[in-house]
Each structure stands twice: as structure tokens, then as C-alpha cells.
Amino acid sequence: MIAYALRRLLQAIPTLFVVVTLSFFLIRLAPGGPFDLERPLPPAAMENLKRLYGLDQPLIVQYGRYLLSLAKGDLGPSFSFRDLTVNDLFARGLPVSATLGSLALALALLLGLGFGTLAAFRRGRMADRLVGIGASLGLAVPTFVTAPLLQIVFGLSLAWLPVGGWDGGNPRNLVLPVITLALPQIAAIARLTRSALNEVLTQPHIRTLRAMGLPPWRVALQALRGALLPVLSTLGPVAAALLTGSVIVETIFGLPGIGRYFVDGALNRDYTLVMGTVVLVAVMVVAFNLVADLLAAVLDPRLRLGA
Amino acid sequence: MFHVEHSGPMSTATPATSLAGLARRRLIRNRPAFAALLTLVAVALACLLGPFMTGHTPERIYPDLVRTAPGFEAHPRPETVRPAIDRLAFRMRLTVEDFSERDGIVRLALTASQRIDERSLSYLPRSDLFGPPTILERSEDGRRLVVEARVQKLHFLLGTDVLGRDLLTRCLVAGRISLLIGLTATLAALLVGVTYGAVSGMLGGAVDALMMRVVDILYALPFVFFVIVLLVFFRAGLWLVLVAVAAVEWLDMARIVRTQTMSLKSRDFVRAAQALGLTTPAILARHIVPNTLGPIVVAATLLVPRVILLESFLSFLGLGVQEPATSWGVLIAEGSRALESAPWMLAAPAGLLVVSLVSLNLLGDGLADALDPRLSEPR
Numbered sequence: 001m002i003a004y005a006l007r008r009l010l011q012a013i014p015t016l017f018v019v020v021t022l023s024f025f026l027i028r029l030a031p032g033g034p035f036d037l038e039r040p041l042p043p044a045a046m047e048n049l050k051r052l053y054g055l056d057q058p059l060i061v062q063y064g065r066y067l068l069s070l071a072k073g074d075l076g077p078s079f080s081f082r083d084l085t086v087n088d089l090f091a092r093g094l095p096v097s098a099t100l101g102s103l104a105l106a107l108a109l110l111l112g113l114g115f116g117t118l119a120a121f122r123r124g125r126m127a128d129r130l131v132g133i134g135a136s137l138g139l140a141v142p143t144f145v146t147a148p149l150l151q152i153v154f155g156l157s158l159a160w161l162p163v164g165g166w167d168g169g170n171p172r173n174l175v176l177p178v179i180t181l182a183l184p185q186i187a188a189i190a191r192l193t194r195s196a197l198n199e200v201l202t203q204p205h206i207r208t209l210r211a212m213g214l215p216p217w218r219v220a221l222q223a224l225r226g227a228l229l230p231v232l233s234t235l236g237p238v239a240a241a242l243l244t245g246s247v248i249v250e251t252i253f254g255l256p257g258i259g260r261y262f263v264d265g266a267l268n269r270d271y272t273l274v275m276g277t278v279v280l281v282a283v284m285v286v287a288f289n290l291v292a293d294l295l296a297a298v299l300d301p302r303l304r305l306g307a
Numbered sequence: 308m309f310h311v312e313h314s315g316p317m318s319t320a321t322p323a324t325s326l327a328g329l330a331r332r333r334l335i336r337n338r339p340a341f342a343a344l345l346t347l348v349a350v351a352l353a354c355l356l357g358p359f360m361t362g363h364t365p366e367r368i369y370p371d372l373v374r375t376a377p378g379f380e381a382h383p384r385p386e387t388v389r390p391a392i393d394r395l396a397f398r399m400r401l402t403v404e405d406f407s408e409r410d411g412i413v414r415l416a417l418t419a420s421q422r423i424d425e426r427s428l429s430y431l432p433r434s435d436l437f438g439p440p441t442i443l444e445r446s447e448d449g450r451r452l453v454v455e456a457r458v459q460k461l462h463f464l465l466g467t468d469v470l471g472r473d474l475l476t477r478c479l480v481a482g483r484i485s486l487l488i489g490l491t492a493t494l495a496a497l498l499v500g501v502t503y504g505a506v507s508g509m510l511g512g513a514v515d516a517l518m519m520r521v522v523d524i525l526y527a528l529p530f531v532f533f534v535i536v537l538l539v540f541f542r543a544g545l546w547l548v549l550v551a552v553a554a555v556e557w558l559d560m561a562r563i564v565r566t567q568t569m570s571l572k573s574r575d576f577v578r579a580a581q582a583l584g585l586t587t588p589a590i591l592a593r594h595i596v597p598n599t600l601g602p603i604v605v606a607a608t609l610l611v612p613r614v615i616l617l618e619s620f621l622s623f624l625g626l627g628v629q630e631p632a633t634s635w636g637v638l639i640a641e642g643s644r645a646l647e648s649a650p651w652m653l654a655a656p657a658g659l660l661v662v663s664l665v666s667l668n669l670l671g672d673g674l675a676d677a678l679d680p681r682l683s684e685p686r
Contacts (some may be wrong), residue, residue, distance in 0.1 A: 015524050024534055097659060140664035144623045145657045146319060148643040156647075247624060252643075265625060266539040278532050 005294055012286040019171065019282040020070065020275075025065055034269040036080035053079065070279065076272035086276035090258060091253055096166060097245030097257035103178045105242050108185035114233070115186070116193025117220060120227075122203060131190055136259060138187025147180045147252040164254040177253045181246060187240060189231060196227035232296050236289035243288075244281050313508040330601075333677035340673020343666035350663050354482035362462065363473035365480040366631060369435040369461070370471050374649045375475070383436045388413065388506040389437050399427045404451070408458070413437070415454045429457050469645050477633060479513075484634040485660070487635045488542060488549055488658050489615040493607050495553035496614075500560025501603060505591050507561070508568030519565070522558055531617075532556040535544050538626040552614050563606055567599040601678040607672035612664040619660060635660040 009242060035041060035049050051057045069076060075086035119131035154176060155163035167173045200206060200223045209219050245259025258277065265273035335341050340447035358365065371391070372382055383391060388408060392415065396403045401423065417423065431437045431454075434645035436455035445452060465474040505519040534551040564584050571577060572595065619636025628634040635656045641651030 023533070023536070026533070057405050136665045137661070137665070139668060140419060140612065140616075140661045141657075142619060142623075142639070142660070144620070144643060144651065145661075146415065148646050148653065152646060152650075191559050248620070261534060263626075264538075266535055274536070 008290050022277045044180035045219040075276040078273050080268040080270040085273050093258035098243050100177050101242035104181035109181040112186045112189025113193050115190040120197035121192040133189045135187040138183050144248045145182050150176045166255050177249050180249050192231050196230045200226040230293045239288040322352040326407050337673045339669050343669035346666045354479045357479040358476050361476045363476045365477045368471050371435050373471040375463050375467040381460040395430050399430050411458050418451045466651045475656050480632040481635050481638050485615050488618045489611040492552040492614045493610045497559040497607055500557035501564050504561035504564030505568050508565035563602050564599050568595050572594050605675045612667040624639050679681050
């Protein structure tokens, strides 16, 4: 088990390296720079600025320096947020995004698995159809439609919850963003669970359990164990995406997370901020894929031994 | 539709139903999937032909009819005609002495303290609400005119936006772009993915391992981020969006095709083709790829909605389709900004988008079921 985990960890290193290298050169190849203003700076000032941030060095030297500082966990100074490092920005924003994301993930798992199981055990009946319709809708309605709708209904018409803002993590402020984030994931997980369970329920070992007279809920638990595998395998990227924040949700609800940094950073040519976000997301994707794989290996011994 | 080649004895067998025929019949019997197919055809036709039939062009601005609510009635509405005339008369610096309206034609008696400049009457047709005026009577001193003008009958089934443009026309024109992007990007992803997967699966061995390792690494890349980098840093237009989206989405396709190819290449008809001396590319094109069409079609059908969603996400952020071109994502972004004053501006494009996406997903699921040989049902 530990050997398996270590092997997977080693496989992640080239991936991260490719991500960093690709994005570093892609961003630098693009026209424009971080200090391009409406009115250009005097050449001398520009020189000084560039020297200050090390941009006067050849690209390959900059790349080497970046890798070195990255290895130390230093993501560099932000170009657009003055006097702040990218690490500072993440230290402020990540707790917000991670709180929202983990709540949304928990909600999505709870409801997604619940609805999926319900649908599989009521195959072809009303509950199955309702879950099917709900899941298709949940997958098709984009978050940038759900978010304003929720704001209008629960924020303005009913005035139950605040329309937006963070307010120091007030639980009431979290409800709408978490629901918005969770809805498509609930739909996706419910669909996957349903089809995976349908597959498992036809297998001989489940038939045996039923024949032995086990109560339905114990059969369900046993079947879920097998059906969790396909769900788990998709969960890695989903968890990473949720925890690193959503541009849309954070913009619409006015939340100070890190979801907005990437687009803002790209628009401002804030090289280090963009790179930092890419690295963060890539690390998260790799980490959560690893967690998902390890959990899968716990559930299914074949995965540990084979391959 | 999905013609599957059989080089074996199958092709000479007596009236066995072909897989394609069976699939077609199953699909038609699958009510939701068939309804979804019809809906899609309807949406596509509406987007293609509809803009010519709404009576408006997507860019035409009606400044006097901003934020008109959806409905069947003609605009301007009867009760707004008199106030509109008063407003226009004020601008023309004329007094409305007499006003009557019959059969959609207004008759006005206009007076002024000095000679009326008849050119100022052009305010009437310029307001979108009235047709060109005809002068019936002119007083001697030119201070009084009797004028007739037709009241326009404009229809805005889905209302107008904040600038006074017909929302229906705009939604349909936007739909063309969204659907076009969905189809083209999927096609591109299909070409790259199928070729890559088939070659990788066919060659096997070290080449296959290397090619799949590349796919694995690409999988872990935060691709949406690269798309955004491309769009922002390189000032991308529609076509780059297309390419970017296709670049993200070909990976799944490659995996599916590779698995299929690996199981096919050890089958007898492929062996026979090899024994007959066919080259590997020929075997791929003639025997392998046609037999993977089923899963490919399913994956492609499910890919289209994902591409459309991705495009609308980018357009919502202002990174995708740029004005004056428009897509459902652009319209939804406009709508969510005007949500309180004109909720239909969000409802209309979002509704169309959701209906199309749900239909595509249902159709994809239906196709998957129809092409699944395990689900044999009584004929």
C-alpha cells in the first residue's frame, strides 16, 4: 500500500514539471508585459522596474530562478497587487475558497450518492425518473444562470439570505454560493452512482446476498462499495476545482477567494500570480487524484496488487 | 447512419438485422431520446432560418422600445401612442391641436407659433413607432399642418434587451454561433482523438505506452487555464476559442478509441486483412475505425454539450465570442446584468441553452443504450 502510494507520488513529479514549464513559457511568449500602461513609462523607469523583478535577465535564467524559488515554496511577488507576494494572496483567499469548496463537495457527495442510490433501487419507477430529469437539468444549467436566479429568489424576493459578500465567513453568506457550486456536482455524482449501481446490482454476489435474505439496506451498502469506484475516479479533478475556487461563483457573490485571481492575473499580465494559480491547481489535481486512487485501492484490493 | 463493416461471414447472412438498423429502431422507441432529437432539429432549424422570419435584424436598435416585455401584442401598444406623440411633438416644438387614431393610422393637427419646418416631421419615422408621415393639409401661413402617419406594428415575442434589440432574433443568431462552435470543436476533437487513439492502440508496445503517458500528463493539466491564457494573452477570436476547446476535449476520445482498437486488432477479420497484405493505415481506415463508430458517436454527442457549456462559460467571462458577434453565453452574461429590470433577458437565452444541452445529453444517453449490444430487448 505504501509502495503503491510512493509510486503514484513519483509519477506526479514529471506531470507537475511539464505543467510549470509549459505555462511559464506560454505566458512569456505572449505579447504585452506587466508594466504596460495606457501612457508608457519612461524607459529608465521601465528598466528599473524590470531589474527589480528580475525581468531583465534572459528567459532561461528567469525560468531557472523560478524553479528554484518554487522548490522552496516561494511563489514570488505579485506584479499587480503591490507589496504583496503571491503567497500572501493565497494565504488570504485560499481559506475562503477552500471553505466553500469543501462544503460544496460534502453536500454534493451526500446528496449525489443519496439520489443515485435511490434511483438505482427504484429503477424504472417515479423516483428514478425524477432523479434522471433532475440530473439532466443539473448538468445543463450553468452556474452563471443558477447563481443570479438564487440571488433573486432567496436574496431579493424572499430576503431570507444575503445576496453576496463574505462577512467573515458568516454561515448565512455561505448558503447560496455552496448550493450553486454543489448543484452540477450533485447531478453528476447522482448519474454516475445510478449507472454504476445498476451495473453492480446485476452481479452474482449481490444476487447471493439477496438470496441469503439480507435486509435491503445492507445489500445497498454492499453494492455501494463496488459502485463507489467509478465515482471516486472522477472525484479527483472535481475536488481540486471546487477547493481552488470558481471564478463565476466568487465574482457573482462577491467573495474574496482565489478563483478570481487567475483571470484578473491574466488580464494584468501578472506573470507570477498566473503561474502561482496554475501551480496551485495542478498540485491540487495531482494530490486529489492521488487521494482518490488510494481510496479506490482501499476499496478494491485488485488495484493495489495489480499494475 | 452508423454503417458497420463486416468482412466476415456476417455480410452474407440472411435477413439478420444490422446493428445500425437495430440501433435506429431502439432509438426511435426510446421516447425521451427521440423527443430530444426532434427538439434539437427544431432548435437548429429555428437558429438557421428563424432570424430571417422575425422581421428584425439582430443589430437593429429600437431606442423607444427598450426593455419591452415578451408577449404577442404589437408595439407600440395603443395606450402608449398618445404619450409618444406628445413627446415627439415636444421635440419638434409643435403643439398637438387635434389627435385621432383609426385603423392603425394617427391623424394629427400640429400647430406652432411660427412657420413649421416640414423637415422636422422626420422625427416621426425616426422614432420606430410611426411610419413616414403624409401631409394632408397646410394652412396659408404654414403654422398649422394636418398629418397622417401609420402606427408601426412591431412584434417582440421574447421582448427587447436594454438597448432595444429584438431578443428572439438575437437568441437565434447567438444559437448559430453556439451550435457551430459545439459542432466544429467536437469534430476537431474527434479527428485528433480518433486518429491518436487508433494509432496508439494499433501500434501497441512502447509507442503506445509513450503516447498514453502523454495523454496522462495532459489529463493532469489545468486545461481551462491554458485556454484562458491563450484567449487573454493572444487576444483570441472565435476560431482560437474553437481550437482551444478542441485541444482540451480530444483526450477522452483518444482513450475510448484506443481501448476499442486494442480489442479489435486481435480479431479474425483484422488478422485476415493483415494476411492479405493490407498496410496498417489501410486496416485502420477500413476495418478498425468504422467498427469503433458506435462509442465514438456516443462520446461525440455527449461532447457537444460540454463544448457549448465551456464556450458559454468563456463568453460569460468576456473571453469568448466578442461583440458584435454573440453567443448564448454572451446573452446570458448581458441578461444576468439586467436581471432585475428585464428578467426575460436571462430567461430566454438560458432557456434555449438548457433545452439544447438537456436534449443533447438525452440523445447521447439514448444512443449509448441503443448501441449497447448487452441490452437486447424483444423485437
